[in-house]
Amino acid sequence: MLTDQDRTDHRFMAAAIRFSRRHLGLTSTNPAVGTLIVRDDGNGPVIVGRGVTAIGGRPHAEAEAIADAGELTRGATAYVTLEPCAHHGRTPPCANALVTAGVARVVGAASDPDPRVSGKGYAILRSAGIEVREQVLAAEAADQLAGYLNRSVNKRPEVILKLALSADGMIGRRGEGQIAITGEIARRQVHVMRTETDAILVGIGTAIADDPELTVRLPGLRGRSPARIVLDRLARLPATSKLARSAKDVPVLVAACPEGDAANRAELERAGVKFLATESFDGRVALPELLEDLANRGMSRVFVEGGADTARAFLDEGLVDRIALFYGPEAIGSDGIAAPIGRDHIPAGFALVREARFGEDSYAEWMKEI
Template sequence: MSKILKEMDKRHMRMALSLATRGTGKVSPNPMVGCVIVGPEGVSGWGYHSEFGGPHAEARALEMAGENAVGATLYVNLEPCLHFGKTPPCVPRIINAGIARVAAGIIDPDPRVNGRGFEALRSAGVQVSDGILGEECRKINRGFLSRIERKRPWVTLKAAASLDGDMALCSGQSKWLTNSMSRNRAHILRDSHDAIMVGVGTVMHDDPRLTVRNVTGRDPRVVVLDPAFRTPAGSRVLNSNCMIYGLSGSFPERKNMLAGKGCLVHELDGDVSGLLPVSCVLESLAAQGVNSLLVEGGPKVLGSFLKERLFDAVSIFFFPGFAGEGKTIGSGFRLESLAEAVGIRFGSVRSVDGDLWVEGTNICLPD
């Protein structure tokens, strides 16, 4: 392939990726997909998947391109589908529209697709090139890929803490460790995840709403880890958007009260310490179509995720001061040697109106 064609492919794939991101927070559990159709006269059609159940990016771009699709190249960040879901499959539409070449980012690992889309296009005489900006294409759909490939959501651990790592004072006070600009950033983070998780300790102490406020966005689902179903009846999280995980067979009357509030109640077997095994919770969330999870704490729940190394990214907002002895990030998580420390690869370190915002990824993930 010539250098010029390679550069053109990358340029148009970047356009497709930028279109795809417009679906952030709106298409899950589907992947984010963008599409650009390019003929001799330039771009003749474009589209993106904008809402779950809505038309696919390819269908929108083909509709816009009309007759200009004949002989053109279709750029798309994910392999086109071949199965009936909420909408008809894209592959027959692409073939019928007369597209000559499909330039794609990555294979769709969904077992209903998984290479079959490419195969069908090739069999119909359409030229297929894949792997264009493959890494970037994986990155924007890391939640979807995680759910399909690892059977668990992409997990981001989020905390607000003092410089010495306290998420709360010993008294329990944690409001507000960070400034309003940091909190707005945290709301943007909520909007980009499918679900937010806290433990019952946080619900009992803070009675949080766990909604998206002060910024535009939609409310993610709420997940509460509550082994003994202690969540008080008047808690603000209790509605049909909330999932409560508790221990099998414990306190049926409390469980029924929570179900009566509209919550989806799940029962799991406990681990050796009587807590909920986070790996099983993640598996259950993935089975319910949760692609990405923001774990907002508190300290004990974060500790469980750190201990199990079951996370992909961290987003920590530091207040510019020391708070002394308190409830630190990862309470209940102890090591004998630094060699066992849970490593982070720093992504960015930014100042937010005097706070420090640190983001990073689990060092066990490939670069």
């Protein structure tokens, strides 16, 4: 049975996890951590300081929250969505900063697999006489931090496969390019999801057939558009495409192999498109090596949006970490393009983590344990 303290800790940790979403996708190689400073001076617990990892990754959330709370930090409780760091970089460890600020208690959520941190941050706090409680809403925090955790454990970004399916399990109609399967509310939700990633990835087939922009087109969030990546082994992306024409505004990275079209490649480079040096395997871009390179560029979350073949390639290689399926209410019929995945055939190892409705469309999300 939960105690009053348990319920209080869960409530404020849940708030810290929600707060950490503010900078999800904007913190480069560092995780988007949330920290709340909470104190109770006799009238119940009150948030007196808030912090989230700053854009670019510095300062860390703990430092931001301490600065926000000021002297009210002393004797308070800090709720942190990831174990406070314990290693010296350009700034002192966050665990030491919490000690210096005089917190009386620290409640942590997810564990940090980084060997420079794991267990060491909590040890610093305990050795200073600070009460520490670990693993509060750890699974919920790990869900939010999955990009960072994947980079730490698997040395590659978290791969999120998003598909829009018709009621009969199709993702398009043959010969028609992009067609609307879901409604406006669901499409807006996809744009929100884009803002929380480092890159959107599609195959060259989708890039040519649909000529997508792959940007965030919601008022106030246009500046949150992530990089766009095209799997394009032969460098066939048209220089007249929307992607190429917008490359100077929002980065476009083409994963091409040496055998690609040199003349078209030069034209794309003049338009501002950047190229990722990639290897091929069985006539395709080698995906594990590509993901390793993206992690080395600081990317933690890649949103795979385009094409049945591309989706199937990631699934076949076991490189998908999260599956996000939107279902529209209408069927497409016998001329549809069958989705490589669906509610009734989710790969082994994935667990359903959330469901929702967006207008007339339904949504379900599965996640694989890291």
